[in-house]
Amino acid sequence: MKNTKQKALIYNAVMQNRCHPTADYIYHLLKPENPGLSLATVYRNLNTFANEGRIIKIGMPNGSDRFDGTLRPHFHMVCEQCGEVLDIDLSQLDHLAEEVYTQSGFTVSSYNLVIYGTCQSCAEVKENNS
Amino acid sequence: MKNTKQKALIYNAVMQNRCHPTADYIYHLLKPENPGLSLATVYRNLNTFANEGRIIKIGMPNGSDRFDGTLRPHFHMVCEQCGEVLDIDLSQLDHLAEEVYTQSGFTVSSYNLVIYGTCQSCAEVKENNS
DNA sequence: TTAGATGCAAACCCTTTGCTTGATT
């Protein structure tokens, strides 16, 4: 693998923007300072990093995939009001793979959990407006 | 809401095909006997049924959404070998909403869990071939 | 009769791909 300027830019952007950016977000973030940059390059590199395990790809049903530089196991909550994506640790899922295998004989390789709802700050706003 | 022939056809197709069909699957299933049927109608009605709570929409990251006539809370496992989608009950997730709220103040309205791996029959095939 | 659903095609969004040009080793 070659070390290109673009790879470094894109990787650093994921690491420094802990908002779970989409490919498009990163593209628009870097584009002004790097007018030559192409969206295809952003996608290609994000997928490469994810396959190498350097970042995590969060598959969002009905929406753009998001990327995450936090490698520790955790899950994601999407606020339906403000659209923000938040992290959460759920220890009750630590043994999901074992439970699934015991119960059904299915060997788990990975899983994707996305939680939808209302984040605390949006709930407070609603509270104050009612 | 009007009771059309198409609505009945599509709803019955979901209920009678417990393979977690996609919109396209249902379309191709019904099309031969109903040459006038349109894919847009299938999508529109499936989404309507899901919004009404008559069926469940399973958002599949990087793939077509699937629909499920089983309303009892349960989750889905996708076999990466044969592509089949299987049901599983996971009681450890019964109190996920409470745990999330306690831990983070996030109010859960719904969540989407998809488990990837190898189903029992595909694992047995691999075993026999090795 | 008329509100609402269908069919069709076009539009849409997100992502990937083919191919030429350009940069890294």
Add this chain to the structure above:
DNA sequence: AATCAAGCAAAGGGTTTGCATCTAA
């Protein structure tokens, strides 16, 4: 110099939408 990546534009898939037509109420 050879190889691999980037840039561009086009294609791909899955889904939704605008609009005219049709149909259940």
